């Protein structure tokens with residue numbers, strides 16, 4: 001596999017103390033403390049000596065600068081365990097010389113940046129830390145952070161860094177997730193019931209859908225107004241909504257195309273005005289104009305033609321079948337227009 005090195009490195013001095021190439025895919029991070037607030041150059045001088053028989057892939061100086069001493073393709077001699085170092089990227093961090101071997105804020109910030117970068121380039125999707133040595137050294141439950149004290153009688157990485165391993169994992173994972181999210185735009189399955197070039201037609205369909213209880217919205221795509229019901233990230237849910245719509249008598253299909261949201265307007269109900277010649281019905285049980293007397297029951301279901309009008313006094317005469325003529329006055333508000 002093609003290994004790369006961190007672009008965050010500002011100083012490189014390759015150490016002779018290494019095994020080339022490494023024999024295992026990089027899947028582990030091992031953080032060490034230097035036991036000295038040194039620079040990346042000083043670390044480079046230390047690892048340059050063959051007599052030291054030691055190295056690390058990266059080092060972080062007290063000032064937050066990052067050095068490289070063993071390329072990622074090679075195994076560093078760092079953690080007193082060949083198997084660990086063949087699979088791990090080892091990082092030495094400048095620290096105090098005494099317990100708890102604290103590292104300063106700049107170095108700690110650089111460590112988070114470097115570990116995030118290592119994970120990204122090597123396909124490590126998530127850092128998993130455990131306070132249980134057995135979990136760490138046996139890589140149980142996805143554990144992929146180890147420490148020097150697991151393999152040698154040392155306090156490395158010091159309690160300051162050891163106690164922050166959980167926090168390091170959490171922060172690196174937060175950054176890894178934040179960077180992954182925009183690369184996978186969410187596909188939404190939209191259930192579409194109609195597309196119209198005339199908006200009022202789309203409004204009319206939307207009104208019918210709303211009347212049947214469907215949560216409806218409209219988008220404009222090109223010159224078409226599209227009426228949609230629901231946008232689902234799971235296609236099965238879109239399928240279910242499509243079936244529901246079809247069962248209710250609507251056309252429906254699924255699209256992943258989005259558009260510009262458009263406001264649905266209530267369709268204009270043409271306010272027809274009652275006038276002479278209009279076809280009207282007399283409201284059930286409405287009385288004769290100016291009286292309490294009701295019409296005979298057979299009058300109400302029929303449609304009547306307006307004969308004449310005077311204010312709110314409307315006279316209807318013939319019914320639309322031509323069978324009946326009643327020439328009766330009815331109050332305007334007691335009539336409903338048919339056409």
Ligand SMILES: [Zn+2]
Nearest residue numbers: 032033148156
């Ligand atoms: Zn160490």
